Amino acid sequence: MRVLISSCLLGMKTRYDGRDKKYDISFLPAGAEIIPFCPEVEAGLGIPREPIELVLQGDDCIRVLGRESRKEFTEVLEMCCLKKIRELRKEGVDYIVLKSRSPSCGTETPLHDYEGNEIGVAQGIWARIIAEELPDVPCKTV
Template identity: 40%
Template structure:
């Protein structure tokens, strides 16, 4: 009988976060945006590293607000809303690059929505005359992601969406696995082992990426180790950023069922197929067919399939698969 081990944290995972989300009074008006979900749920798994880019570059509290301003299709700049000669763009870019390059212990970053420094997307951009222009990305986070493209980032407000929440947290835990098992002990063997246990989680997020990285690893031993690792993790994290769907989860569930097709009796197989179909049709959450699948994998599954992180990508106490 094979064993499916739940993911048990030996220590909390280091994650960057906008300081105001922890309740720190660092916003332009002296306020904060305390996040109950980050502090009361995710704090059980994450050890936060707070950053406020605007305070870090010397802006006071309270302070004149800044906003993104761009002429036409030019790259937005962070200017004062009262005095447009106040331009903190370069300082925010430099701080973003500094954190991206130096904070290599981070496994993820949770951002403040709509911020001209920290907003991940849909941040308001204005014409110089004050009229709305388009939407963009905060200056700090743009530089952060350019300096560390593998780092999972997400806005706190978007964590209210069950699919986006699952996507971000799965990426954080996968990246933590990489940091601990491959980056800390580099070898072709550890690289292959990482891919081996992450492959069905990757398939759920991006089937084409799953196939591409499988082909890549077939030839990766011909490359210098550090180059092979760097190319792999960049592509892996890029593919993992795709959102898993009912369709892709169903595909993975059927693949895992295939490992037991010769062992299951007809009634058990039919029970599993019905559970997977109910999930595909949106009648039950993912946790329902997955619980059935785990039950039979413990009895009939191989050690290889029972070690797939797809079965337990994060601690079950988070309950994320009850809502997708």
């Protein structure tokens, strides 16, 4: 069984602040092959890095912007995530575990207006691409 997991849940210090979010993954079957993946690090955003957030543009366009700089990271993250999807399709993946509330990995992440006000929730960019591209792979958010 191949399991893709948000790297920070495995204790890898990939978060924007250089910390991890280690989570007990003993619920996974013994012998599962673990595939760590952090879209933000893989996309070259660095550690530490400016926190990013989901920002609603117009009626239904969600962008990923730096919290302070408002620099746009949408395309670079999308490209990195789609590359990983191609790899996963080729090598196989049976189960996915994602970190909640992340603008990349979270399934119900705070959504902001351009001024930074919280206006709802939305899927993180990686979570959305997984739902679109790998709809049959079971996915758990923790």
